[in-house]
Amino acid sequence: xxxxxxxxxxxxxxxxxxxxxxxxxxxxxxxxxxxxxxxxxxxxxxxxxxxxxxxxxxxxxxxxxxxxxxxxxxxxxxxxxxxxxxxxxxxxxxxxxxxxxxxxxxxxxxxxxxxxxxxxxxxxxxxxxxxxxxxxxxxxxxxxxxxxxxxxxxxxxxxxxxxxxxxxxxxxxxxxxxxxxxxxxxxxxxxxxxxxxxxxxxxxxxxxxxxxxxxxxxxxxxxxxxxxxxxxxxxxxxxxxxxxxxxxxxxxx
Amino acid sequence: xxxxxxxxxxxxxxxxxxxxxxxxxxxxxxxxxxxxxxxxxxxxxxxxxxxxxxxxxxxxxxxxxxxxxxxxxxxxxxxxxxxxxxxxxxxxxxxxxxxxxxxxxxxxxxxxxxxxxxxxxxxxxxxxxxxxxxxxxxxxxxxxxxxxxxxxxxxxxxxxxxxxxxxxxxxxxxxxxxxxxxxxxxxxxxxxxxxxxxxxxxxxxxxxxxxxxxxx
Numbered sequence: 001x002x003x004x005x006x007x008x009x010x011x012x013x014x015x016x017x018x019x020x021x022x023x024x025x026x027x028x029x030x031x032x033x034x035x036x037x038x039x040x041x042x043x044x045x046x047x048x049x050x051x052x053x054x055x056x057x058x059x060x061x062x063x064x065x066x067x068x069x070x071x072x073x074x075x076x077x078x079x080x081x082x083x084x085x086x087x088x089x090x091x092x093x094x095x096x097x098x099x100x101x102x103x104x105x106x107x108x109x110x111x112x113x114x115x116x117x118x119x120x121x122x123x124x125x126x127x128x129x130x131x132x133x134x135x136x137x138x139x140x141x142x143x144x145x146x147x148x149x150x151x152x153x154x155x156x157x158x159x160x161x162x163x164x165x166x167x168x169x170x171x172x173x174x175x176x177x178x179x180x181x182x183x184x185x186x187x188x189x190x191x192x193x194x195x196x197x198x199x200x201x202x203x204x205x206x207x208x209x210x211x212x213x214x215x216x217x218x219x220x221x222x223x224x225x226x227x228x229x230x231x232x233x234x235x236x237x238x239x240x241x242x243x244x245x246x247x248x249x250x251x252x253x
Numbered sequence: 254x255x256x257x258x259x260x261x262x263x264x265x266x267x268x269x270x271x272x273x274x275x276x277x278x279x280x281x282x283x284x285x286x287x288x289x290x291x292x293x294x295x296x297x298x299x300x301x302x303x304x305x306x307x308x309x310x311x312x313x314x315x316x317x318x319x320x321x322x323x324x325x326x327x328x329x330x331x332x333x334x335x336x337x338x339x340x341x342x343x344x345x346x347x348x349x350x351x352x353x354x355x356x357x358x359x360x361x362x363x364x365x366x367x368x369x370x371x372x373x374x375x376x377x378x379x380x381x382x383x384x385x386x387x388x389x390x391x392x393x394x395x396x397x398x399x400x401x402x403x404x405x406x407x408x409x410x411x412x413x414x415x416x417x418x419x420x421x422x423x424x425x426x427x428x429x430x431x432x433x434x435x436x437x438x439x440x441x442x443x444x445x446x447x448x449x450x451x452x453x454x455x456x457x458x459x460x461x462x463x464x465x466x467x468x469x
Contacts, residue, residue: 059375079298081379088377098372102390112376115386157372164376 009036011073012168012199013058018067020053027053029223031067035168038197042210042231045220046246051203054220055172058201059090072167088116091161095173097153099145099160105132106141109160117164124163131159135189151182155189168199175206207250211235219243256434257442269425270446276342276421277408277450283347284407288354292392293384295359306355313352318410321345322417342414346407353403360399361392401458408450422446 013035020028027050035041043051056062057069060076060083069076071090077083099108109128113119119127132138135155137148145153154174161169171190175183187209194200194213204210210217210231217234219227221242227234238244257263294306313321325345329336336344365388373383393400415423422443429439 061371061375084374084377084379086377087375090375092372092375094368094372096366096368098366098368100369100372100387102387102394111386112373112378115382116377160372160376 009038011035012037012039012071013201014068014070015054015058016068016070018054018057018064018069020050020057020062020064020066027223028057028064031225033218033225035199035201037167037199039215040194040198040200040202040213041216041218042214043201043203043218043220044205044207044210044246045218045226049220050223051218051220052172055170055201055203058168058170059087059092061092084116088112088164089167091164091166091169093154093157093161093169093171093174095176097145097150097157097177099153099156101145104142104144105137105148105156108145108156109163112160113163128159128163131162132156134162135159136185149182150178151185154178154182154186158186158189158193162193168201169193171200171202171204173203173205175204205250207235219246221246256429256438260432262429265428266422266425266442266446269420269422272339272420273408273411273422273446274450276339276346276411276414276419279343280346280350280411281404281407283343284350284354284403287347287351288358289389291351291355292358292362292389293381295355296362296384298380310352310355313349314356316349318345318349318413319416321349322413326417338414338418342411342417342419346411346414349410350403350407353406354400357396357399357403358389358392361394361396362388364395365391397458397462401455404458405451405454408454409447412447 011034013033015031015033018028018031019026031054033041033054043054045051053062057064058071060069060079071086074086077086099105100111103111106125106128109131110121110124113124113127114121117124129138129141132141135158137152137155137159140148140152140156145156148156158169158174174190175186178186183206187206190200190202190209191213202209202214212231214231217227217229217231218225219234219238219240219242227238227240227243229239234243235247238247257266291306291309294302295310297303322342322345325341326338329341369387369391370383373387378386411421412423415421415427426439426443430436
């Protein structure tokens with residue numbers, strides 16, 4: 001496999017003219033967004049701004065009413081086996097972890113490898129153990145999710161997503177359900193991934209993470225991308241009033 | 254009370270008891286498989302399957318079991334399907350119980366947080382894999398209590414088969430009564446036998462419930 005180095009960074013996720021309504025509420029309004037390979041895009045904004053919805057449309061956990069979404073050059077298929085195959089390429093980490101409650105930590109990371117990728121169980125287990133080691137929860141492999149702290153559960157969830165070798169990882173407020181002292185351990189894992197060149201879309205309220213790990217910050221409000229900039233420029237010199245207002249509320253208390 | 258051990262009655266009683274156990278076990282297997290399938294249909298994204306399962310449940314749950322036995326025993330020969338009395342009984346009991354299994358399971362499916370299915374789908378699992386690997390195991394655990402009631406009712410419902418040419422426990426009572434034994438003594442032994450079957454089922458379910466529980 002030879003990537004053409006001279007063609008510049010490859011567009012991995014492309015949203016063009018995406019619109020979505022929840023009843024009368026227009027949650028996504030004409031969203032245009034291109035995410036290139038290796039890029040870390042952090043999406044911030046007030047609650048109800050549509051940032052979680054945006055994240056969930058990328059692997060079609062939310063359907064869209066208009067526009068198009070392409071992953072690695074292929075349009076997002078409709079419900080069915082094609083979509084399942086594509087979802088395997090797009091990892092997702094949820095606010096509420098969503099580890100399979102009836103399976104051990106190890107089984108959580110093994111399951112989809114075996115069922116979706118048809119990996120040999122022994123190979124899948126070795127890979128799972130290596131990933132659990134990498135996110136620092138190898139010692140908990142045989143416990144059930146309910147026996148772990150929130151931070152540990154979220155790191156297992158990251159390992160579970162990584163086990164599929166996804167092209168892009170989506171994080172939907174990964175630290176919002178965590179106690180403050182556990183946020184760091186999850187963000188450290190995410191910083192590590194970012195440093196290794198994983199393509200990531202991160203919806204978060206963690207401004208420190210946005211500053212230190214993001215290539216680009218999207219500021220959303222009322223279903224639109226209001227502002228898009230490098231973290232440095234966005235945090236020191238926001239252009240829109242909405243962003244100034246938002247930042248003044250979250251940065252000074 | 255000693256009637257069981259006179260005149261070779263014990264052999265008759267034992268055969269009836271084993272027949273009841275066989276009938277209940279076969280019907281339970283059918284009810285479980287069919288019930289899980291119907292529950293899958295009821296939550297499936299395909300409207301035709303949902304409608305099929307709903308109609309099935311409305312028919313089988315709302316019809317007296319005796320009528321179902323009639324329908325199977327006398328209806329099927331009319332369309333030239335000839336089955337043994339035992340198989341007819343298994344069909345009637347299994348299909349009837351399946352509708353209850355389905356509804357209990359469906360209420361269990363509703364207790365499984367949506368995030369569980371979303372996580373499975375986001376990993377690339379198909380609808381069927383999500384259901385079998387993630388949702389149903391958790392749903393089943395959540396409804397062990399009400400499910401045990403369904404399966405305790407099954408052997409007792411199987412007594413109706415005695416009236417449709419299956420030589421099970423209840424029909425033993427008829428035979429013994431006709432032979433002129435004291436009716437209370439006969440009923441005592443029959444009731445005791447049913448109690449044994451039901452208690453065994455209940456015990457089995459209690460053991461499942463007391464397995465290391467998986468809390469959320």
